[in-house]
Amino acid sequence: MSTDDLTQDLTRRTENAPQELLTRSFFFLCAVLSIVTTLSIIVLLTTEAAKFFSVTAPLMGVEGPTASVVDFLTGTEWVINNEQFGVLPLVSATLAITIGSAVVSLPLGVATAIYLSEYATPRARSLLKPALEVLAGVPTVVYGFFAVVYITPALKTIIPNLGTFNMLSASIVVGIMIIPMVASISEDAMSAVPDSLRQAGYGMGATKFDVSVGIVVPASLSGIFSSFILALSRAIGETMAVTVAAGSQANLLNPLNPASYLEGALPMTAAMVNLLTGDITGGGIAYRSLFAIGLTLFVITLVMNIISDLVAQRYREEY
């Protein structure tokens, strides 16, 4: 090959060849699509929510009834017909669902993950993992009916004064729903713990329990915490199951008091569904309150996700 041929061959530009340009643009557009969608949702939420609050409504050129930010954030009554828009009862119900489902899902999810990662034989794993995936794939409205039709009657045999719609069965069912998420993310983290650490433990005369709980779990804490926070974000945003199971009474309750789980309440997501499916008039204040709740919910889950990232970084171990 002559030098000229070689030079031509080596200096050929493939980077901007038409097919390269085309594929690159295609992949870029796909990546941008999700960003554009997210941004549009944020813009829609904030502009519509701005029309709801009396501070910002004039800026948006909205006439008619509005609500004050302070009343919204500190009000303890949510009665749409009276135009009482206090978001606290809804937030308290969402918090109750979060705490209740955490009590169910975190221990069970981590225990499942430990079993799958450390104890299960390949055969047991091959049965359990698909079962968990099925659990994750059940439509959430089915979980809601499951709570109303099965869990609540079962609980009533133990707690006779339990309401038909109550936070207890809603929390339990959301807890069951997010077990697969806790279990699978935690299990991934535990499986990523290098085997040399387990060998070191066993070589020291550690029992299986010592190794699982004393070495593997601490070494995978960052992943386990991430799974908690992602699962709880999911519980906060969970809609259909709680709409069906938790009822529609916007009670302000104390999420830390077990007794408050016996009655029904109205979590933020369920309130939004009720607003959408109820006979509210488009453009009215009730309609715009929907976006105020949506924005509140969005901020909460966003904060949770940021915390998740920070926690994961804080506890990450490099091997």
Add this chain to the structure above:
Amino acid sequence: MTDNQKQEYAADESTDDPTTDDMAIRTDVSESVSASGPTTSGAPVVRAENVDVWYNDDQALQDISLEIPENQVTAMIGPSGCGKSTFLRCINRMNDMIDAARVEGDLHLRGKNVYDDDVDPVALRRRVGMVFQSPNPFPKSIYDNVAYGLKIQNKDGDYDEIVENSLKRAALWDEVKDQLDTSGLDLSGGQQQRLCIARAIAPDPEVILMDEPASALDPVATSKIEDLISELAEEYTVVIVTHNMQQAARISNKTAVFLTGGELVEFDDTEKIFENPDSQRVEDYITGKFG
């Protein structure tokens, strides 16, 4: 820790009571003496008799018989795949964790066959410490790494003192005494391996197994580990696997040469192995003609 293990440990504490069948490992002098080999200087701590190991249908070790003397360094050398690490892992039954592995024959620790049905591998491994090929400190503080064995065994005693002494014996104390709370993973590779040695000796085992402990380290760190191994042999019985023949020659009292196929070809004093081996195959291997 289960009650059963507590009992075992309590029985361990009551020292030389031969009637305890706690973990069924005990000094049985008469048996050890009667079976002492021709070149054994002390009583053998580990005695293998006709040990065969299979991984599924592949035989990894064939009919291994040898005696490892107390308070000496015994080296296992041989080419890759000759079964030397497999043999090491038979001694503390780490092979139990490989489903495909099957061990036959007798392997005695101070006269007790560790493959008897009544031997708990967990209790066995508390008597036989292990240091691995690449440093594997836990993602815990230096202190917690060294104290780990004490904690899982619920040992009594002043942990601070034991941790300090173990780190001193592992020649690491001066480098880490001001940073015991920092993660063991922040140390250099050589320091990590010395930390692993400190971790292995803290619960005061009888035997320390080392599986190519310096193969992942640079020459300076390697020479520190080698010095350390010679010192450890004053108090412990050390069995070391290495594929570095010079290392075996430098630090060991006795050398076992495994060759391909899982055979123990020769086992004798290190000097004899390196200067005047009986077997032509061993001579070829040592002089680099094959392997």
